[in-house]
Amino acid sequence: MGYLCRRKFQHMPIDTRMKVHNYSAGPCILPQEVFEKSAQAVIELDGSGLSILEISHRSKPFIEIMEKARALVKELLGAPDHYQVVFLGGGASMGFHLVPQNFMKLGGKGAYAHTGEWSKRAIKEAKLAGEAVVVASSEDKNFTYIPKGFTVPGDADYFHFTSNNTIFGTQYKEFPKSPVPLVCDMSSDIFSRPVNVPDFAMIYAGAQKNMGPAGATMYLMDPGALGKTGRPLSPMMDLANHAAKESMYNTPPVFPVYVIMLTLEWLKRTGGVAAAEKRNTAKAELLYTAIDRLPIFQGTTANEDRSAMNATFVLRDKALEPAFDALWKEAGISGLRGHRDVGGYRASMYNALPLESVQALVEVMEQFAKKNG
Amino acid sequence: MGYLCRRKFQHMPIDTRMKVHNYSAGPCILPQEVFEKSAQAVIELDGSGLSILEISHRSKPFIEIMEKARALVKELLGAPDHYQVVFLGGGASMGFHLVPQNFMKLGGKGAYAHTGEWSKRAIKEAKLAGEAVVVASSEDKNFTYIPKGFTVPGDADYFHFTSNNTIFGTQYKEFPKSPVPLVCDMSSDIFSRPVNVPDFAMIYAGAQKNMGPAGATMYLMDPGALGKTGRPLSPMMDLANHAAKESMYNTPPVFPVYVIMLTLEWLKRTGGVAAAEKRNTAKAELLYTAIDRLPIFQGTTANEDRSAMNATFVLRDKALEPAFDALWKEAGISGLRGHRDVGGYRASMYNALPLESVQALVEVMEQFAKKNG
Numbered sequence: 001m002g003y004l005c006r007r008k009f010q011h012m013p014i015d016t017r018m019k020v021h022n023y024s025a026g027p028c029i030l031p032q033e034v035f036e037k038s039a040q041a042v043i044e045l046d047g048s049g050l051s052i053l054e055i056s057h058r059s060k061p062f063i064e065i066m067e068k069a070r071a072l073v074k075e076l077l078g079a080p081d082h083y084q085v086v087f088l089g090g091g092a093s094m095g096f097h098l099v100p101q102n103f104m105k106l107g108g109k110g111a112y113a114h115t116g117e118w119s120k121r122a123i124k125e126a127k128l129a130g131e132a133v134v135v136a137s138s139e140d141k142n143f144t145y146i147p148k149g150f151t152v153p154g155d156a157d158y159f160h161f162t163s164n165n166t167i168f169g170t171q172y173k174e175f176p177k178s179p180v181p182l183v184c185d186m187s188s189d190i191f192s193r194p195v196n197v198p199d200f201a202m203i204y205a206g207a208q209k210n211m212g213p214a215g216a217t218m219y220l221m222d223p224g225a226l227g228k229t230g231r232p233l234s235p236m237m238d239l240a241n242h243a244a245k246e247s248m249y250n251t252p253p254v255f256p257v258y259v260i261m262l263t264l265e266w267l268k269r270t271g272g273v274a275a276a277e278k279r280n281t282a283k284a285e286l287l288y289t290a291i292d293r294l295p296i297f298q299g300t301t302a303n304e305d306r307s308a309m310n311a312t313f314v315l316r317d318k319a320l321e322p323a324f325d326a327l328w329k330e331a332g333i334s335g336l337r338g339h340r341d342v343g344g345y346r347a348s349m350y351n352a353l354p355l356e357s358v359q360a361l362v363e364v365m366e367q368f369a370k371k372n373g
Numbered sequence: 374m375g376y377l378c379r380r381k382f383q384h385m386p387i388d389t390r391m392k393v394h395n396y397s398a399g400p401c402i403l404p405q406e407v408f409e410k411s412a413q414a415v416i417e418l419d420g421s422g423l424s425i426l427e428i429s430h431r432s433k434p435f436i437e438i439m440e441k442a443r444a445l446v447k448e449l450l451g452a453p454d455h456y457q458v459v460f461l462g463g464g465a466s467m468g469f470h471l472v473p474q475n476f477m478k479l480g481g482k483g484a485y486a487h488t489g490e491w492s493k494r495a496i497k498e499a500k501l502a503g504e505a506v507v508v509a510s511s512e513d514k515n516f517t518y519i520p521k522g523f524t525v526p527g528d529a530d531y532f533h534f535t536s537n538n539t540i541f542g543t544q545y546k547e548f549p550k551s552p553v554p555l556v557c558d559m560s561s562d563i564f565s566r567p568v569n570v571p572d573f574a575m576i577y578a579g580a581q582k583n584m585g586p587a588g589a590t591m592y593l594m595d596p597g598a599l600g601k602t603g604r605p606l607s608p609m610m611d612l613a614n615h616a617a618k619e620s621m622y623n624t625p626p627v628f629p630v631y632v633i634m635l636t637l638e639w640l641k642r643t644g645g646v647a648a649a650e651k652r653n654t655a656k657a658e659l660l661y662t663a664i665d666r667l668p669i670f671q672g673t674t675a676n677e678d679r680s681a682m683n684a685t686f687v688l689r690d691k692a693l694e695p696a697f698d699a700l701w702k703e704a705g706i707s708g709l710r711g712h713r714d715v716g717g718y719r720a721s722m723y724n725a726l727p728l729e730s731v732q733a734l735v736e737v738m739e740q741f742a743k744k745n746g
Contacts, residue, residue, distance in 0.1 A: 020422040022423060024428065024429045024432075026624070027427055027428060027624070027627055030426055034426075035415055035424045039412040039413070040412075042408055042411050043408060043409070048393075049392040049393040050395060050707065051408045053400065053408060053411070053585075054395055054400055054401055054402050054408075055397065055400060056397045056399075056400060056708060089462020089463040089464065089626065090467070090609065091462065093608070093609050093623035093624075094462070094463070094609055096609070097607045097609050121608075124608070125607055125609075128605055206624065208627075212426075213427075213627060214430060214627040215589070215626030215627065215628060215629055216588070234501055235494075235497070236469070236470045237470065249466070250464045250466035251400070251466075251579065251581060253588030253626060254400055254586060254588065255586055255628060255629070256629075259426060332422075334423065340431070
């Protein structure tokens with residue numbers, strides 16, 4: 001029966017119809033086919049007789065999965081051949097820690113742009129390791145815009161910025177120029193648009209937005225930029241060690257890496273990051289146009305810095321919130337409340353969110369505005 | 374259709390019949406019902422309309438999962454109320470790093486028992502943080518036994534040991550006494566037998582043996598033993614911070630934690646660690662008796678230190694290996710080769726491996742001995 005059950009599930013039809021419009025800020029919606037395929041693999045991985053949860057990470061099937069996931073990151077982002085990819089546990093918060101450990105010289109300093117909670121945590125880590133120079137900040141207006149026109153000092157060991165701010169809904173439309181190695185936390189908009197990878201010494205990103213489930217963080221780096229700090233590093237803290245061991249220094253997060261591979265396969269098949277950008281732009285335009293058209297709502301960020309991933313907005317009359325909440329919940333919309341630190345609303349429109357979900361939300365907004373406008 | 378498919382899968386029969394006898398050393402076999410239930414949750418979590426892979430870690434369903442998993446660890450091990458549980462990414466290798474960071478005073482030292490590759494890595498981390506005193510070692514006989522009768526110095530900040538050695542197949546049958554806080558890497562035998570938790574300042578374990586899939590590591594600790602080192606710690610390196618935030622300082626490995634919860638529910642329902650110990654003892658006796666009875670095979674560790682989790686053995690005549698390998702593979706046995714550093718054979722008999730799998734292996738061994746003895 002176990003065997004039959006496995007087989008049966010493998011032949012079940014895959015469908016993309018949705019039950020819920022999932023606007024969660026992360027972990028977030030992934031392609032429906034990724035759920036189907038990964039559920040199959042939890043039962044049995046590709047006819048191996050074993051679940052993806054019980055195979056050895058040193059087994060041939062998993063080594064192939066790891067290699068495919070690493071290769072797809074480079075292929076989809078057009079990374080130079082010599083760049084390396086590793087997947088580690090710990091989330092981007094671990095990345096905040098690893099950046100100064102791997103890029104800041106002993107007695108050196110890191111330069112940072114401060115655009116919200118995530119950069120704040122990254123800066124804190126740099127201060128623990130040495131000196132952090134904040135070269136730009138949007139804290140004066142509660143992080144509602146992206147700082148521009150700043151200069152990165154040439155004597156910093158690296159410059160770090162956060163490409164997209166999930167909490168406040170801002171996004172760099174042009175990446176800053178830097179005379180020193182550029183390091184970017186791209187957790188919430190990686191794979192959402194093309195990036196010129198050679199400009200970056202390292203791009204890192206928690207998987208749980210456009211890449212996969214929670215439990216793995218991707219580091220894409222120029223190995224030539226590593227190993228220059230003079231810091232004695234634990235092997236677990238040493239990105240060069242993880243890269244040299246092809247992301248297998250110790251047991252990797254097997255299932256999250258598998259789901260990442262599936263998600264990147266889907267992205268490749270649907271046209272890669274260029275096509276994703278087009279879809280994301282269409283979704284963002286649809287929603288922001290509605291926000292601007294309906295005076296009952298108000299966007300909360302500078303127009304030119306609006307994130308295509310996370311649209312933040314409020315009801316001008318906060319007293320209307322319970323009625324609005326009831327309406328969108330009734331329409332099958334989920335995860336629309338803003339981050340607990342800022343309130344209001346946040347529509348996260350990651351790669352896997354279909355246009356239909358944005359249409360459903362805009363309909364609800366129009367309906368609500370008509371009734372209460 | 375997507376919706377229907379979800380529902381259909383939920384009503385599919387659950388069966389425990391196995392196709393493969395999985396002897397993998399970790400990641401390893403988990404209960405078949407855990408595979409079925411977690412595959413269901415990847416399709417849809419408990420009628421939520423959402424996959425476990427797309428729900429927010431701040432959502433009510435996941436907070437309940439996290440709390441249940443944390444509570445089950447304490448319940449199953451009989452931990453005192455004030456002990457705390459967190460699940461972090463990074464594997465036990467991250468634990469090796471966290472131990473000195475959280476327990477070794479600035480200018481202080483850690484005491485270690487050295488029983489193989491994992492303790493070697495743990496000791497390396499202590500040396501990076503300060504001083505490591507190796508108070509006992511079985512390196513003189515290539516880690517084929519557990520050192521006994523040693524003394525832990527009273528001026529060490531802590532004493533660290535590895536309860537079970539997956540690579541060499543040795544296991545502490547009695548835990549060492551220590552005048553200083555006791556810290557144990559229990560990755561490969563946690564939940565396999567009762568433990569007196571109050572003896573330990575901290576027990577930690579990678580999930581991927583008796584607890585769940587790869588991608589999460591459990592830390593069970595006495596919070597009173599933390600925060601005494603004088604070290605400035607990154608929030609990600611600070612176990613007290615993770616405990617205070619109830620294992621939600623940052624996005625946790627959502628799916629691995631869910632599978633841990635399911636695995637611990639299974640363990641509870643099947644009688645807890647006392648019943649698991651009985652089953653594990655029966656399996657180990659069956660296999661070790663065969664090894665000792667059949668002169669074609671030879672155990673590789675001191676009899677009194679033989680691990681109930683990982684039985685290591687060799688063929689006295691190495692030339693017979695290809696024929697033996699063909700036979701057990703034909704019988705549906707998987708993962709029996711020894712660790713790449715030591716060769717020979719290793720039968721890993723974790724909690725979820727049924728007695729029937731050991732019977733199948735013993736039959737193959739007897740058949741092979743009869744033919745070649």
